[in-house]
Amino acid sequence: MEIKLQQDILAANDKIAADLRKIFEDKGIFVINLMASPGAGKTSFILRIIEILKDELNIAVIEGDIASKVDAEKVREHGVAAIQINTGGACHLDANMIRGALDMLDLDLLDIIIIENVGNLVCPVEFDLGENVRVVISSIPEGDDKPLKYPRIFVESEVLILNKIDLLDCSDFNLGEFKSIISGLNPSVNFFEVSCKLVEGVDVWVSWLQKQIYEAQKTKSGGV
Amino acid sequence: MEIKLQQDILAANDKIAADLRKIFEDKGIFVINLMASPGAGKTSFILRIIEILKDELNIAVIEGDIASKVDAEKVREHGVAAIQINTGGACHLDANMIRGALDMLDLDLLDIIIIENVGNLVCPVEFDLGENVRVVISSIPEGDDKPLKYPRIFVESEVLILNKIDLLDCSDFNLGEFKSIISGLNPSVNFFEVSCKLVEGVDVWVSWLQKQIYEAQKTKSGGV
Numbered sequence: 001m002e003i004k005l006q007q008d009i010l011a012a013n014d015k016i017a018a019d020l021r022k023i024f025e026d027k028g029i030f031v032i033n034l035m036a037s038p039g040a041g042k043t044s045f046i047l048r049i050i051e052i053l054k055d056e057l058n059i060a061v062i063e064g065d066i067a068s069k070v071d072a073e074k075v076r077e078h079g080v081a082a083i084q085i086n087t088g089g090a091c092h093l094d095a096n097m098i099r100g101a102l103d104m105l106d107l108d109l110l111d112i113i114i115i116e117n118v119g120n121l122v123c124p125v126e127f128d129l130g131e132n133v134r135v136v137i138s139s140i141p142e143g144d145d146k147p148l149k150y151p152r153i154f155v156e157s158e159v160l161i162l163n164k165i166d167l168l169d170c171s172d173f174n175l176g177e178f179k180s181i182i183s184g185l186n187p188s189v190n191f192f193e194v195s196c197k198l199v200e201g202v203d204v205w206v207s208w209l210q211k212q213i214y215e216a217q218k219t220k221s222g223g224v
Numbered sequence: 225m226e227i228k229l230q231q232d233i234l235a236a237n238d239k240i241a242a243d244l245r246k247i248f249e250d251k252g253i254f255v256i257n258l259m260a261s262p263g264a265g266k267t268s269f270i271l272r273i274i275e276i277l278k279d280e281l282n283i284a285v286i287e288g289d290i291a292s293k294v295d296a297e298k299v300r301e302h303g304v305a306a307i308q309i310n311t312g313g314a315c316h317l318d319a320n321m322i323r324g325a326l327d328m329l330d331l332d333l334l335d336i337i338i339i340e341n342v343g344n345l346v347c348p349v350e351f352d353l354g355e356n357v358r359v360v361i362s363s364i365p366e367g368d369d370k371p372l373k374y375p376r377i378f379v380e381s382e383v384l385i386l387n388k389i390d391l392l393d394c395s396d397f398n399l400g401e402f403k404s405i406i407s408g409l410n411p412s413v414n415f416f417e418v419s420c421k422l423v424e425g426v427d428v429w430v431s432w433l434q435k436q437i438y439e440a441q442k443t444k445s446g447g448v
Contacts, residue, residue: 038261038345038374039366066346068372089376091315091346119373120346121262122290122315141365141388142263148292149343150262152313164365170394 013127016095020102020130027107028220030213031115033129035153036137037146038119041163043071044196045137046114050078052206057111057213062101064093064118071116081105092123095130112213121150125157132216135159140167144178147185154182159190161205166195237351240319244326244354251331252444254437255339257355259377261370262343264363265387267295268420270338274302276430281335281437286325288317288342295340305329316347319354336437345374349381356440359383364391368402371409378406383414385429390419 024031036042043063050059060081063071072084083101085093093115105113115131117124125134136157138146141164147154154160160182168175182189190208194201248255260266267287274283284305287295296308307325309317317339329337339355341348349358360381362370365388371378378384384406392399406413414432418425 037263037343037366038370039363065373067375068369070369070372089346091344118346119261120315120344122313122342122344123347139263139365141363141391142261145292145294146262146343148294149289151291167365167391167394170391 010126013095016099017128017130020095020098023102023107024113024130024132025220027110028217029107029110029113030209030216031113031129031131031133032209033115033117033124033131033134034137035117035121035124035134035157036119037121037139037142040119040137040139040142041196042116042119042137043074045161045163045194045202046075046116047078048194048196048199048202049114049206049209050075050080052203053112053210054078054080058109059112059114060105060110062093062098062113062115064097064116066090066118087118091118091120092127093117093129094127098129121146121153125153133158133212135161137161137163138178139164140171140173144174144181147178147181151185154185154189157186157189159192159205159208160186162191162193163196165193165201166198234350237319240323241352241354244319244322247326247331248337248354248356249444251334252441253331253334253337254433254440255337255353255355255357256433257339257341257348257353257358258361259341259345259348259358259381260343260361261345261363261366264343264361264366265420266340266343266361267298269361269385269387269418269426270299270340271302272418272420272423272426273338273430273433274299274304276427277336277434278302278304282333283336283338284329284334286317286322286337286339288321288340290314290342311342315342315344316351317341317353318351322353345370345377349377357382357436359385361385361387362402363387364389364395364397368398368405371402371405375409378409378413381410381413383416383429383432384410386415386417387420389417389425390422 061075063084069084072082075082134157192205285299287308293308296306299306358381416429
C-alpha cells in the first residue's frame, strides 16, 4: 500500500510537472532545478549567476526551505524577484508547490527561473518540477565519496557543479577519485569546478547556460 | 490519506523503537543515533570515538547509507564490528532496519552501538531508533544558518557537534550567530566544538559520553 501510494503521488506530480513544462516552453522561460546537500553553496551559486546575468536576462528565483526566509531575502538584495516556499517539514519541493509560486511571478517578463530545492541529496531527485536542467552541486568539504553514497541524484542530473574548489588544497578530497566515480555513474554529465567564494569558474558555467538557453529558444522558434 | 498513512508508519516505527529501547536497556548497551548532512563528518567522528574508547568499551557501528559499503569498511579497519544497511533509496533509517541489523551482532558483548544515519538533515529525525541520545553534527563549511533552515533536527537532538572547527578562520561562518540561533531553538543542548581532522575537542565530547554511560548504568543498577 505504501509503495502504491508513493507511485500515485509521483504520477500526480509528473502530471503537474508536464503542465509546468508546457507553460515554461510557451513563455520561453528556461528553468533550472538546483539540488545539493545543506551548505554546499546553492544560494551563493545563484547569487553569482545573478551578478553575471541580471543586466542581460530577467531572472526569478524560487527558494525551497523547510523553514526561514533568509535565502529569499539574500536574493532580493541582489535586485531579483524571489519567492520563498516553506515546505513545513517536507524534504523536497514538488511540482504543485512550484505551480503555487508561479502565481506570484509575472511569467511574461521572465527569461530564467532558478529553483533552489531543499538541501537534501536524496528526496528532491524523485520529483520532476518541469525544469529544463537538473543541476547538482557537490562541494569539496563534503568529501569525494558522496556520489557513491547518493548515486541517483548524480546519475539523473545533467550538470554537476563541484563547488568550494578553493578548499581543495586544505582537504583530503581526491579529485581524480571523484571524477572516476562520476565517469562510472554519469559519463555525459556537464561538469564544472567552481568557487563561489572566489568567483572562479562560474563564468564558464554561465557561458554553458547561455548556450543552452539560446538552443532552447532556437528549437522553439524552429518549431513555430 | 497520505497523512494518515504517514502517522501509521510512524506509530509502527515507535512501537519497534520501544522494543529496541527495552533490549538495549536490558543488555546495558548505550546507543547513539548520529545524524547530519552528507559530508559533515559523521564517519570521521565515529572513527575518533573508536580510537579513544575501543580499549575500554566494546563498540559496534551500524552504518546507514542509500548505497555503498565504504563507511562500514572504514570502521572495520579500526577493528570494530560494523553492519552496513543500504536503504536502497530511503532517506533515513527506521527502527525495523535496526532490528534486522541487531541479528548480526552479539549484544551480550556490547557496551555501545553507534548508528550513523543516512546523510540528511530532514528525514532521519522523524524516526525513533530506540537510542539513548540523538547527536546532530553541523560543520563550518555548511554555514551558520543551517539551524534556521532545518530547525527540527536541532531542536530534537540532545547533543550538537560543530565539526571542522579548524576551517573557521578561512570561512565566513559567524560562530556567535550560530550559537545565538541554537540558544533560541534548543537552549539545553550539549554543545561541543570539534575538529575530527585535527582530533581537537573530541576528548571533551567523549568525557561527556562516558559520564552518560555511567549514569545510565547507575540508573539501571539502582532500578534492580
